[in-house]
Amino acid sequence: MSDYQINLVEDEQSLARILKTYLEKEGWQVNVFYRGEDALEHLHSPCHLWILDIMLPGIDGYEVLKKIKSNSDTPVIFISARDQDLDRIVGLELGGDDYLSKPFLPRELVIRARKLLKLFHEQHHSKTIELCGYSIDFIKRKIISKDEEIELTTKEMDVVLLLAGHLNKILKREIILQHVWGEDYFGSTRAVDDVIRRIRKKMPRLNLETVYGYGYRIVPQ
Incomplete structure (x- = not known):
């Protein structure tokens, strides 16, 4: 399936543009949000995968993650500039499905995203x-x-x-x-x-x- 809907929440606009480009090369449709508040306005819109930065202005990624998981079982990859075990543990405890610490190669994110999409959607809908x-x-x-x-x-x-x-x-x-x-x-x-x-x-x-x-x-x- 190529017409996946991806929601990317990342406040670094230059990074968000790069990641969006890589994800769209896979044939996926990508919505970009720079603030947690903006992302939450689209909580009930169709989405196959969330890619979520933890460090956001205003509502942080942890709060957004909790809202996502309380409303659906949509998979979430969360990313953080702080390479700490605590970030990873808290994110996974809140329901995150995968974790990447900055800096990372955009291609690695694509590989992780493809894996989760296959696991959660292609198998489910088969x-x-x-x-x-x-x-x-x-x-x-x-x-x-x-x-x-x-x-x-x-x-x-x-x-x-x-x-x-x-x-x-x-x-x-x-x-x-x-x-x-x-x-x-x-x-x-x-x-x-x-x-x-x-x-x-x-x-x-x-x-x-x-x-x-x-x-x-x-x-x-």
């Missing part, structure tokens, strides 16, 4: 999940109900897989629109509502909730 009486296969893009395949359009399938990949997480209409229709789409968020309505008709047992004024989520029964 299996069919059972959800509300439906079998959802992320790789084959198939949904089976009582031995019959549910016929969905491409957009309907994209939305179901996006929400099923972020169970219990509320995704804004704008986020769904951006992820499924693309950043160049300038239509109304009504397109999301129309697709959700069709999904509910085709998959009536799916516990697809509307969070009014915000967006949608799937909650396992």
Whole structure:
């Protein structure tokens, strides 16, 4: 899978630009944040990996890490200029999945990121999940109900897989629109509502909730 979404939180702008370039060469989409506060505003946006500097102005990386892990199981690589065992131990205890101390080669970060993405996402999504009486296969893009395949359009399938990949997480209409229709789409968020309505008709047992004024989520029964 090449269209991974990476959130990079690094206050050194020159370093952030270099790391972004290396990560994007892998075909990944990279969002850069220079402050912890800015990163937390995107806590519920679709993301496959966080790369998080510990030493940040304002809210530090430890606080951001705790918020991430309290909201999802998205893997986190944390980095620090202080090459101390304490940083590594505290970060891992808070739920960090890997650790790099500065200075490091950008290529090393790419290798660590690729390893975590494969471990957490490719293996996870190679299996069919059972959800509300439906079998959802992320790789084959198939949904089976009582031995019959549910016929969905491409957009309907994209939305179901996006929400099923972020169970219990509320995704804004704008986020769904951006992820499924693309950043160049300038239509109304009504397109999301129309697709959700069709999904509910085709998959009536799916516990697809509307969070009014915000967006949608799937909650396992």
